[in-house]
Amino acid sequence: MDLTENIANISLHEEQTAKKRNDYIDWQEYFMAVAFLAAKRSKDPKTQVGACIVNNDNKIVGIGYNGMPIGCNDDDFPWGKNTPSPLDSKYLYVCHAEMNAILNKNSADVKDCTIYVGLFPCNECAKMIIQSGIKKVVYLSDKNAHRPEYIASKKMFNASNIIYKQYKPRISKIEINFDIDWDLVSPTK
Ligand SMILES: O=c1[nH]c(=O)n([C@H]2C[C@H](O)[C@@H](COP(=O)(O)O)O2)cc1CO
Numbered sequence: 001m002d003l004t005e006n007i008a009n010i011s012l013h014e015e016q017t018a019k020k021r022n023d024y025i026d027w028q029e030y031f032m033a034v035a036f037l038a039a040k041r042s043k044d045p046k047t048q049v050g051a052c053i054v055n056n057d058n059k060i061v062g063i064g065y066n067g068m069p070i071g072c073n074d075d076d077f078p079w080g081k082n083t084p085s086p087l088d089s090k091y092l093y094v095c096h097a098e099m100n101a102i103l104n105k106n107s108a109d110v111k112d113c114t115i116y117v118g119l120f121p122c123n124e125c126a127k128m129i130i131q132s133g134i135k136k137v138v139y140l141s142d143k144n145a146h147r148p149e150y151i152a153s154k155k156m157f158n159a160s161n162i163i164y165k166q167y168k169p170r171i172s173k174i175e176i177n178f179d180i181d182w183d184l185v186s187p188t189k
């Protein structure tokens, strides 16, 4: 067997024994990352939240982020927090990520689904989650846990048998790189 033939045999063997890659992201990482990607669409200068609703077949059926209602111009409505009049701050207007994800659903309903969200849901979103039939909440941060709205959320979730679970990331960062050299990854034949 000459050298060229030998090299060809080795590469054929490599092709035939090729294994799947194992550094792929798992389902939870994928859904939480989708929620975080959606949050990047938010115009809120302080807090960007994203939510991703997933059914029992691991299919995404709704995505949302916090933003002004349709027709309420992002540039005209306020984004401040601590204004003398509540009418001049964002809170009376902004739609929360969870609410948008539920309303944006692309399936008939979101019954028995799981919602992945950056922040633990407030009491208003908790009510929407319960009424929509979502059965599980996976959240990243519970930074407002001491506030009455969030204590109320937990009371309602407990009463309604909604499971809530904090997501503990295995990795702290998932990078999206548009700058891939596709020919280097998989050379054109
Ligand atoms: O679950 C949530 N979902 C959600 O979309 N939000 C939004 C509403 C506001 O735009 C922002 C919170 O504003 P701030 O952190 O500045 O108080 O995050 C806030 C929460 C917190 O519960």
Ligand SMILES: [Zn+2]
Pocket: 096, 098, 121, 122, 123, 124, 125, 126
């Ligand atoms: Zn909310």
